[in-house]
Amino acid sequence: MHSALSRNLLLRALAVVAAAIVVVTAGWAVPARAHGNIQDPPSRNFSCWERWGGDFQNPAMATEDPMCWQAWQADPNAMWNWNGLFREGVAGNHQAAIPDGQLCSAGRSNSGRYDALDAVGDWSATTVSNSFTAHVFDQASHGADYIRVYVTEQGYDPTTQPLGWGDLELVKEIGDTPAARWDQVAGGVALDIPVDAPGRTGRHVVYTIWQASHLDQSYYWCSDVNFGGTGNPTPTATATSSPTPAPSVTGSPTSSPTPSPTGGAAGCSVTYSTASTWSGGYQGDVKVTAGGAAIKGWRVTWTLPGGQAISQSWNATVTTSGSAATATNAGYNGALDAGASTSFGFIATGTPGAIAPTCTATV
Structure with missing residues (x-):
């Protein structure tokens, strides 16, 4: 990285760490109260978190996924807090509250945290058919007063045009739906909404408004899609965490994989690597x-x-007792098929040494 960019990333990371100190006690990372998002077709920030949350320092993102790259550089918390893009007190007057060109950030909500989601460009798009399913995840089990799904009209080009209300057509709306009527899933509840958007081809934006039931709290999500596929499958896993990000620092990652015994056919193995180091600390990455x-x-x-x-x-609950550290799976990444993997990370003080983790599985 260039030195100027490194300094900016480091300053931003230090601010994140300072804020995290408020919620960290005795080695426990306490997550903020979470809400929800559309996970299929994924919203811009959920999609960026899903693809890069475990590798957000990788410089390859700048060329492989430039729209996500600019969003991570602008404010990583927009991705870590993928479930918090909302406004309060709108009273249903969404168009008055959110100006054209700011729909994806909910009108520059949360003190500008999500501003980069309004950037015009070639966002990664999910291929869908003209009849698809919108999968909405509600981590806090708020339920919905209503959910409205819009799709941009044919002729709109999200790669060159900012999104405005006049570009959208309401294609689906559901009314009062208490959380008890949503599907019970790991970490919350979920709702699958069938959507028809005839006459669309090529690139479009799906814009979803979720009016939560617990108070006047409105969520707004932009999902980039490409019409012309055969439909999108129902997600097999639901992410539920709002992890605290690791500092963005310079330095070449070093790896020291240490597999653990598999513990039989239904066991697990683990590898550890030191992702980055800085004066007084380091980031550890663990793959299970x-x-x-x-x-x-x-x-x-x-x-x-x-x-x-x-x-x-x-991506895990980590506790310590003296020098002994223990990580247990989160609610969404514990169940793994044979040979499947997941990962978690941590920030530690000091200089990394020889770390040899072991893994045990629940069957």
């Missing part, structure tokens, strides 16, 4: 892989080098 049979959950243990402490973690 199921053995020859599916597992329902996993637990990773390791010994921290002397004098170290874990201050943040994501």
Whole structure:
């Protein structure tokens, strides 16, 4: 990275770490109260988190996924907090509250955290047919007063045009739907909404408004799609965490994979790598892989080098007792098919040393 960019990323990371100190106690990372998002076709920030959350420091993102890259650089919290893009007190007057060109950020909501989602360009798009299913995830089980699904009209080009209300056509609306009527899924509830958008071809934006039931709280999501496919499958997993991000720092990642015993056909293995280091700390990345049979959950243990402490973690619940560290799966990444993998990460003080984690599985 260039030095100027590195300094900017480091300053932003330090601000994130300072804010995280408020919610970290005795090695526990306490997540903020979460809400929800559309996960299929995925919204811009959920899609960026899904693809790059475990590798957000990879410089290849700049060329492979430039719209996500600019969003990560503008404010990583827009992706870590993929479930918090809402406004309060709109009273149903959405067009008055959100100007044209700012629909994807909900009118520059949350003090501008989501502004980069309004950027015009070639966002990664999900291929769908003209009849598709919108999969909405509600982590806090709010339920809905209503959900409205809009699709841009034929002729609109999201790669060159900012999104305005006049570009949208309402194609689906459901009314009062309490959370008890949503599907019970890991970490919350979910709702599959059949949508028909005839006459569309090529690139479009699906714009979804979710009016939550618990108070006047409105969520707004832009999903980039490409019409012309055979339909999108129902998601097989539902992400539920709002992890605290690791600092963006310079330095070449170093890797020291350490597989654990598989523990039999239904066991698990684990590899560890030091993703980055800086003065007084480092980021550790851990990959968990199921053995020859599916597992329902996993637990990773390791010994921290002397004098170290874990201050943040994501995609797992990490606790420490002295030098002993234990990570257990989150609600959404414990069940793994045979040979499937997931990952989690942590921030620790000190200088990384030899870390040899072991993994045990629940079957």
